[in-house]
Amino acid sequence: MRFPLNSCRKARRCHRRNRGLRCRTKASGEMLKHLRVLIHERIMLPITASNAPVAQLSWGVAVGMFVGLTPTMGVQMYLAAMIWAVSRYILQFPFNLPVAVALVWITNPITVVPIYYVFLATGSLLLQNGEALNYAHFAESFGRIAALESAWDSIVEGTRFLLVDLGWPMVVGGLAYAIPGAILGYFLTFRFVTRHRRQKAAAANMGYEQWQAINEVMH
Structure with missing residues (x-):
């Protein structure tokens, strides 16, 4: 039995599409797995392992x-350290620096492009600044900057691209998420x-205040 040529071609195209979809799905799964590990190691562990007072954390x-x-x-990370130094030594209001540094990893090599593009789109909308740069062009520009050999050149060029070339829409869009995110x-x-430490106190057959007095350390 002979199949029509068009049917064979359609079958091959369908197979290629399905194979490409499986590859993209697998790549997305690996990326999400890596992101979960990154969040756990870089963000959650510094919080749960710290013995700093709850307010400082x-x-x-x-x-x-x-x-x-x-x-x-x-x-x-340098900005977080500068804010900590001012808060600690000038304002006499210390907070936990390792946790602050850990949290800046919200924007990391995996998440930075989509997050920053959301900033740009939001800022453009709030400022009624017209249509934002399309995502493909934005990602391409970011990839070119990240590919620079010198880390310092990448920082300088990235800062210029974000704060000079894109300007106020990027700044306003970032603040629109940074302020409520911090709160x-x-x-x-x-x-x-507090709940995590109460559970630890209960597991140690202690009252919460007693557990705090023994385990919490001011930084």
Whole structure:
């Protein structure tokens, strides 16, 4: 029995499409798995393993969340450290620096392009700045900057692209998420860490205040 030529061609095209879909699905699954590991190791572990007071941890999350949701990738850890130094030594209001530095990893090599594009689109909408740069062009520009051999050149070029070329839409869009993100991060962390430590105190047959007195250390 002979099949029509068109049917064979359609079958081959369908097979190629299905194979491509399976490859993309597998790649997406691997990326999500890597992202989950990154979040667990870079963000969750520093919070749960810390013995700092709950308020210091919560403020650390708030600062890290704020910095991480601004278009400053490449210098975010330095910014968090500068804010900590001012807060600790000038304002006499310490927060947990390791947690703040960990939280800036919200924007990481996997998430930075889609997150920053959301900033740009949001800022353009809020400022009524016309149509934002399309995603493909944005991702291509970011990829070109990331491919520069010198890390310093990447930071300088990336900063120029985000804050000069794209300008206010990027800044306003980032702040639209950074401010509520920091507030939400503070309260969620306070609640999560308090509950986590109460569970640890109960497991040790201690009252929560007693557990705090023994285990919490000011930083």
